[in-house]
Amino acid sequence: MAKKSVYKDTLEKNHPGDEEFHQAVHEVYEDIMPTYKRSSAYKTSSILTQLMEPDRILRFRVSWQDDKGSIQVNRGWRVQYSNALGAYKGGLRFHPTVNESILKFLGFEQCFKNALTGLPMGGAKGGSDFDPKEKSEAEILRFCQAFMSELYRYIGPHIDVPAGDINVGAREIGYMQGHYLKLTNRWEGALTGKGETWGGSAGRIEATGYGLIYFLQNMLEAHDGKLSEKKILISGAGNVALHAAEKCLAEDATVLTVSDSGGTLYFKDGLDETTLKKIKKIKLEEYGALKDVKEGSYKKGKSPWDIADADIALPCATQNEIDKDAAKKLVNRGISFLAEGANMPLTADAQQHIISKGIIYGPGKASNAGGVAVSGLERTQNASMAPWTREEVDEKLRSIMADIHDRSVEHIRRSDGIYHYRKGANIYAFTKLADALVAYGIK
Secondary structure (H helix, E strand, O other): OOOOOOOHHHHHHHOOOOHHHHHHHHHHHHHHHHHHHOOHHHHHOOHHHHHHOOOEEEEEEEEEEOOOOOEEEEEEEEEEEEOOOOOEEEEEEEOOOOOHHHHHHHHHHHHHHHHHHOOOOOEEEEEEOOOOOOOOHHHHHHHHHHHHHHHHHHOEOOOEEEEEOOOOOHHHHHHHHHHHHHHHOOOOOOOOOOOHHHOOOOOHHHHHHHHHHHHHHHHHHHOOOOOOOOEEEEEOOOHHHHHHHHHHHHOOOEEEEEEEOOEEEEOOOOOOHHHHHHHHHHHHHOOOOHHHOOOOEEEEOOOHHHOOOOOEEEEOOOOOOEOHHHHHHHHHOOOOEEEOOOOOOEOHHHHHHHHHOOOEEEOHHHHOOHHHHHHHHHHHHHHHOOOOOHHHHHHHHHHHHHHHHHHHHOOOOOEOOEOOHHHHHHHHHHHHHHHHHHHHOOO
């Protein structure tokens, strides 16, 4: 009789059909199993089972009125995954693909990501299947207020501090923060990602994209490389992708692509700062499409991995955007480094293929932690009522990303001349979470 897995049967029994969540758990547990097996305390405390179960999942109806006067109904969630290391922290996502499996995977990943930052933050994620596309400003306002009317009961600066994510930017955070104030009559740091003039942190908008490039620079330096003059493929054209592109240009790298759901904008000789400003206006302010950009060559229905050879790939769009076939294309494109700007943008098969071919791989829990890191800094500023300058925040962000890089190699050695960052990041974060749970006895 085949020996049963330590955790797989329990995962399948308790979370049937949750594919994204299964993928995230398998990835981590594959890397940490030797560490787990060496500790009798981890086994006695059932750490694997504890970490597979969120502390709680809050699900609620969000009813709101559209511009025609009709009542619309969406589903809302908050997955408060673990507060072992601090108050729950993680973003809110508004997108029609949002479901419980995706939010559980994101909450699980957030626990490990937040552990890597060194800041006292637990992990959470939330959102709704609301689609803001083609909605009026008034409809988005009414939805955000309806969503907060349900969520406000469960959040607060010492309980759970949500932030933004896909389709939740400063506008949506503003609407929700305003309604939280109305409902509670308390000004407190219950949300991060606020505007700089009303409690937000300087540098928060840029933080995930900039942090990605700071982590990438550490990866390059650890392997005797540098960013300048490298050719880079970026997917996505949201906040993360465009600020990653901005920082790449500042470091004299050549950005060849950005993309959205319709296709890819390709720049044979590299994106320039003037065009990047136009793209930011169209995508981040007007909520338009890349096909409306006059500069560059628009490739309808194509991904960046279909188009050009390059040195570095930065997937910044969404989960599982790169499958094994796309990973093979990246290998053939000559990519030597890949760092994730999105959460789990590679399928399990794609990850295995990339790693097996010697591409140096930066997992999202490490490489895209800059956003939550600055969210943590925003909490500190709110608590102390002392805002920091953009330069101070950027310096702290650089330092945090360097520390995350170092933590990701603390428990591993080079293999075939490279660091396997995924394994190192998973072991460090798992050990930190597991040790806290052991110390608590029964949580």
